[in-house]
Amino acid sequence: MFLKLVLFIIIALNLTDNILGAWLHARAGNQALALQVIYVKYAVVGGVFVAFLFDLVNGFKLRSHEWCGLLYLAAVVVLGVGIIAAHSQYSAASRLYLYMFPVILYYAGVYFGARSAFDTQYLVKAELYSYLGMAALFCVLNVYFGAITIWRDYLDYAGFILDVKGFTDDVVEGLHGNFFFNYKGGQIVRFLGSFGDPLALAYAGMILIVPTYFVFPRQRLLFCGALIVIVAASFTRAVFLFLPIGALIYWLSPRRGFMICLAAAFFGIVAIIFAGDLISGLSDNSSTTAHVLSVNMVLDFINVPTLLGGALASNNMPGFEPGFFNMLFLFGFVPFALFLMFLRGIYANNSLEGSRTAYIAIIMLIAVLTLSIVSSVFFATTSAWFAWFLAGFVSRRSIIVLPDLRTVDENGRGAVPGNGDIER
Structure with missing residues (x-):
């Protein structure tokens, strides 16, 4: 029961902490409390991670790729402290926790998977119903009051991200910079749900689509259809590009899918560098142009000191849109390689022949x-916590716990998996 309560606290905070923070800032005038609210979820997840470390010290067994994740985390903590000390003038240094929490969330999921009484279906259902419920609520509010009235006039969300979150470049005319979808001179209001950012809404929904399709085969049309509508209303095009590509790569070659995905990502980067103007022209969208310009800056950072020692060696802070570029040029090649090995291990562990958790492998491909x-x-x-938490959870918990579920051993005999065994 206690772990269920903690789970729902994490879900609730990820869905509502931005609107709670904005409300406290705009309506209650309490900037300090607004700042504290957005960090509560990190404190809760951090507490679960500490509990996991206690289990680890007491003999909890990890796979090799999970040790890579812990080594990566240790390296990032040490290097992060050095970067913050050496580059205190850069706001990017204050966001180094971004590169730590995917791994921390994974091990929080491992702890839940090893100790909870509920199964993966319950976990996915809890996140799914909460996400759909908040999206429905804000759909009604948008229709009744208007999205601009809610986010600009009532919540002053732009003031919140400037004064509390410390963002400096994400506000346009009193609204979040991504609030409108601009195309051929026109503006379309993007659906934000309760997130305050259409990208966060879209990626949280997209991550949910994949396990929902597998875990709820009888209701997949209803649930996945609803999620697709919500994501589409956010006008986040990359979601509808990378979701089918990730699924296609896995379907064509589950065994080699991770390496194929890395190769596809590499050629995608090369294409952007050499054909960026063509891509920007075909899209005719300011967001796409910004992505192209960001990727093209990569050549300025490719040098031996930066690749070996990151920002501490180069004395240059990266500010790319693609996350892997920032990770590589902040921390250097070794932590970056450890993180890739961590992802590769998660993928391999969920892409075995007959795997019932293939959705984790697909999500890892989309992440790459x-x-x-x-x-x-x-x-x-806020946007991707469930991907990492779910990956950790299924590493220690089966997809559905059923007393009469049978597997077949290598000799063709029926076998009942033991408590905590992974059913694939």
Whole structure:
């Protein structure tokens, strides 16, 4: 019961902490409390991670790729302290926690998977119903009051991200910079749900689509259809590009999918560098142009000192849109390689023949594509926490706990998996 309560606290905070913070800032005039609210979820997840470390010290077994994740985390903590000390004048240094929490969330999921009484279906259902419920609520509010009235006039969300979150470049005319979708001189209001940012809404929904399709086969049309409508209303195009690409790569070659995905990401980067003007012209969208310009800056950072020692060696802070570029040029090649090995292990563990958790493998492929080409959104807790938490959870918990579920051993005999065994 206690772990269920903690789970719902994490879900609730990820869905509502931005609107709670904005309300406290705009309506209650309490900037200090607004700042504290947005960090509560990190404190809760951090507490679960500490509990996991206690289990680890007491003999909890980890796979090799999970040790890579812990080594990466240790390296980032040490290097992060050095970067903050050496580059205190850069706001980017204050956001180094972005690169730590995907791994922390994974091990929080491991702790839940090893100790909770509920199964993966319950976990996915809890996140799914909460996400759909908040989206429905804000759909009604948008229709009744108007999205601009809610986010600009009532919540002053732009003031919140400037004064409390410390963002300096994400506000346009009193609204979040991504509030409108601009195309051929026209503006379309993007659906934000309760997130305050259409990208966070879209990626959180997209991550949910994949496990929902597998875990709820009888209701997949209803649930996935609803999620697709919500994501489409955010006008986040990359989601509808990388989701089918990730699924296609896995379907064509589950065994080699991770390496194929890395190769596809590499060629995507090369294409952007050499054909960026053509891509920007075909899109005719300011967001796409910004992505192209960001990727083209990569050549300025490719040098031996930066690749070996990151920002501490180069004395240059990266500010790319693709998350992998920032990770590589902040911390250097070794932590970056450890993180890739961590992802590769998660993928391999969920892409075995007959795997019933293939959705985790597909999500990892989408994460690689997104972090390589588009943005850092898969590092952000609000938008992508469920991907990492779910990956950790299923590593220690089966997809559905059923007393009469049977597997077949290598000799063809029926076998009942033991408590905590992974059913694939």
